[in-house]
Amino acid sequence: MKSNTFFKIVCLLGIVPFWLACAQTGPWTMTKGPASSEKVETSKPTPSTAKQKSDSVTALKKKFPGDEAFEEKSTESLSPSKPKLEEPEHPTVSAEIELFEKPQVEEPIFEEPEFEQPAVHAPSGTVEAGATMPIFEDEAKQQKGFVVTNVFYGTTRKYTGVKISPKFYGGDAGETLEYGIATISVPTDPQMRSKGSLTTPLTIFEMQLEEEDPKKHVILTKAGRLSKDVFLQRLNGNLTDHPAMLVFVHGFNNTFEYAVQRAAQLAYDLEFDGTSVVFSWPSNGQAQDYIKDANRIRAAAIDLRLFLKTLHQGTEAKSVYLVAHSMGSVALTNALHDLALEMKERQKPIFKEVILAAPDIDQVEFAKLFAEFKRITERTTLYASSRDQALIISREVNGYRRAGDSSDGILTLPGLDSIDVSRLDTNLIGHSYFGDNKSVISDIYRLIRGSPIYQRGKLVKRSIAGLTFWEFIP
Template sequence: MDGRAAASTAFSDEGRAMSDTLRLLLALLELGPRLKGLLGDKWPPYADELQALAGRAGQGEDPDKLRQSLDLLVVRLLAEPPAVDLVERVMADMAAPAVATETVTRRGRGAPVVINEIVRPSTDETTGVVTIPVFYGTDRARGDDTPANFFRGERGTPSYGVAEVSVPTRGRDLGELTGPSWWRLEFSPNPEKHVILKSVGALGRGVFVTSLKESLAAADSRDVLIFVHGYNVTFEDAARRAAQLAVDLKFAGRTLLYSWASAADTKKYTVDESTIDWSRDHFEAFLQLALGEIGAGKVHIIAHSMGNRAVINTLERVTSWQLPAGAAKLGQVIFAAPDIDRDRFVQLAARFKGCAARVTLYASSRDVALLASKFVHGYPRAGEAGEVLTVVDGIDTIDASLVDTSLVGLHHSYFGEKRSILNDMFNLIVQQLAPDQRFDLQAAGDALRKYWNYRA
C-alpha cells in the first residue's frame, strides 16, 4: 500500500469530512515530487518520515500524536528555504489552525515547538530577568540545532526567524554583555547574571512577517529598532547584543537584527569585508520589509563597525525605492564607529541626505579596530576622530573619544558598553532629542564645521 492509500484508510466509512491533519498529510504526499526537486539530497529523510506518518495514520494512531509529529515535520520543512513558499501555500490553502501562517516556531536545544501566540517580551518579576524576542534576518549558513551554533560563519541563503534572549536587569552594568567567566568560577550560563541566547526558531518569510506584524501591533510603540553588527561577530553574540540594547535603551517597540555572515574570526578581516558587500542586497530587502510590510511607525537603525557598510550602501539607493502607501519612515539612523573609507562615506552621505528624521555618527580616536583598518587600507575611516573627524551636512557627528577610555583590541564595542553612550542613544531614540537638548553633549568646532563632544 502506498503512502496516500494508507492515509486514506483513516477516513470513516460514514463519509465524514477528513481531519485537518490527514488533509495536510495527503497534501504533502501529493507534493512529494515537487519537494524532491526543490530539496534534492535533503529530501529522502522527509520522504521516509511522510511514508511512516501515512502508515501510522492507516493504523488508526491517536490523532493528537499524529498531528504533533506532522507539526514537527512541517516546522522543519519551513526551515528549508527552497521549500518555504510551496509549504506555506499549502498551509494557507488548508487553513489548518495549528500550523497556519501566523504560527510562530521556536527551536531550542531539543525538538522544535509550535506556539500559537503573539511573540512579545516577558519579565520574571521574581528575578528581574527580561526575555526579549529578537526578530532576525540573516544570510548565514545553517549550523546544528543548538542556539549557539544554529547559524555558522559562512554564507547561506537569506532566512528569517525569532531568537529568544534573556537579559538580567539586576547586578549588570548598563551596556554590559555578561557571560560566564572561568576566572569567576562561572562554568555555565546563569539567567540572573548573564545575557543568554535561549532559543532560535526559523520561520518562512510569510510567517515571519505575520508574526512580527502581530507582535508589533501588541507593543507599546509601533517603532522598530534594527541592529546590524560589525566584523568578527557570531550570530549568538549579535542576538545577545540586540536584546541587551533593547533592554538598556528601554525600547518599547520590537527589536530586529540583521546578522550578515561574519566569519567571526579575527584572522578573516578581508573575508568579512567581501561578505559585507555581498550582503548589501539582502540587508536592503530586509529593511524594505521592515518599512513596508509589518505596520511599523518608524524604523530606527543602529549599525556598528563594518556593518555600517551594508547600511550606508543601502541608504544610497533609498530614493529609488517604491514602497507601499502608508509605509514606515526612517527615524534615527546611527552610524557607530563606522569602518568605511572616510571619503566614500562623505560621497554617499550627500546622496541620502534627508532620508531619515536624524542621522548620527559616533566617532573615536581610541578605536583600535578602526586604526588597524586604516593601517590596512591606507586611508582614514569614517569612524575616526581627531584631525580626520568626519563632519558632513545633515549628519550629527559626536566625538566619543573622551568616554572611550577602556577600548582595547577585540572589544571594539564601546557604543554598547559605555553608560554615557547608551544614555545619549536613549535621549536620541526614545526621547527624540536633538544634540543641543542633550545635557551630556557640548558643541565644538565652528559654524562651518560644527560637531559635538561629550562633556568632560
C-alpha cells in the same frame, strides 16, 4: 661415529610419521569448510542420535497458534508464477517511477517559545529612574532576576542544522535571506549586570569555565526559522500596541549568537518601547578574518537592502530606528543608498533615525553615500573616537581614514550629527562604546525619544571648517 649417524636417521624416520598422525587429530587441527575438495568421513548415526533427530523433526512440524495464517503465504512464495505488481497510488504514474521518492523540502520549524511578556519597554504609568533600568510593575519578575524577550532576525548565514541555539548559524554564507525569531534572557539586577554590559560566561581559549546563569548572563535560549509570511505576521502582531522597531546591524568578528544577544541587551538598556530586530550577515566571528569579512560585507549590503524594504513594505511600524556598528555600517550605508535610488520619487523619510557607531567605512565613500540616502531618514548620527584602536588598525590595512576615526579631526557633513566620544573612558580597544558605555547609552536613549542634540546633556558644541560637531565632556 657412523653408527651414531645411522641411529639418528632411524629415529627421525620413526618420529615423522608419528608427528603427522598427531597433527590430524590434535586440538590445532584446521577444519576444512564445505568448499574444500577433500572428502570428510562422517560417522553413522547411532540409535540414540537417530531418536533425537526424529524428536526434533516432530517438534518443528508441531503447529503453534497463528501458524495457519502463514502457511498459504509461504506456499505462494515458493510458487514459480510471477508476483503481481501492486497498483500505484496515482494511476498516471508508473510503478517504476514511484521507486524514486520525491525529495522532501525541509520547511522552517519554530516551536513557540514559552516566555513572559516582553519587557524591553517600561510599562505605561511607571516612573522613570533617570538612566537606570526600567521599573516593572510585577515584583515577581524583579525577584526572578531576569526577563525573557524575543528578537526577530533576518540573516544570510548558512543554517547548520544543529539544534543547539548558539550553533544554529555558522560563519558560512547561505544562498538566501532567512527569517526567524531568537529568544534571549537578560539579567535585571544592576548588581549582577551593569547597564551597557553584555555579560557572558567566563571563557578562555574557547573553553567555558562557568555555567550559564540567567541572573548574571545574557543568554540565547532558543532560535527558530520562519517563512517570510509567518515572520511578518508575528512581527506585526508585536507592533500592534508598540509600532516601533529597533533594527541592529552588527560588525566584524561577530557570531550570530553575539548579534542577537547584543540586540536584546541594547533594546533592554535603552528601554526601547517597541520590537527589537537584527540583521546578521555571515561574519566568520574570528579576529584574524578581517579581510574575509570585508569582502563579504559588500554582498551583505544587497541582502540588507532587501530586508529593509521588506520591513518597510510588510510591517505596520510607524517608527524605525537603524543602528549599525563598525563594519556593519558599510552594509547599512550602501543599502540605504541603493534604497534611496530605488525610491527616487519619494520625498518623505521612511526611517526615523540612523545611528552609526564607530563606522569602519572610508570617509570619502561615506560622504558620497550619505549625500543620497540622507533624504530617506529624518536624522543621521555618527559616533567617532580618536582612541578607537580597531579603526586605527583598519586605516593601516585599508590605506584610508575611517568615518569613525577622529584622530585627525572628526568627519563633518551638512545634515549629519557628528559626536566625538574620545574623552569617554572606554575599554582597551575603545571600539564597542556604543553598547557598553553608559554615557553613550544615555545619549542614544534621549536620541530615540526625539531630543534635539543641543538639549542632550554633556554634549558641547564645536566647529571645524565652518561645520558643527559635538563633543562629549564627562
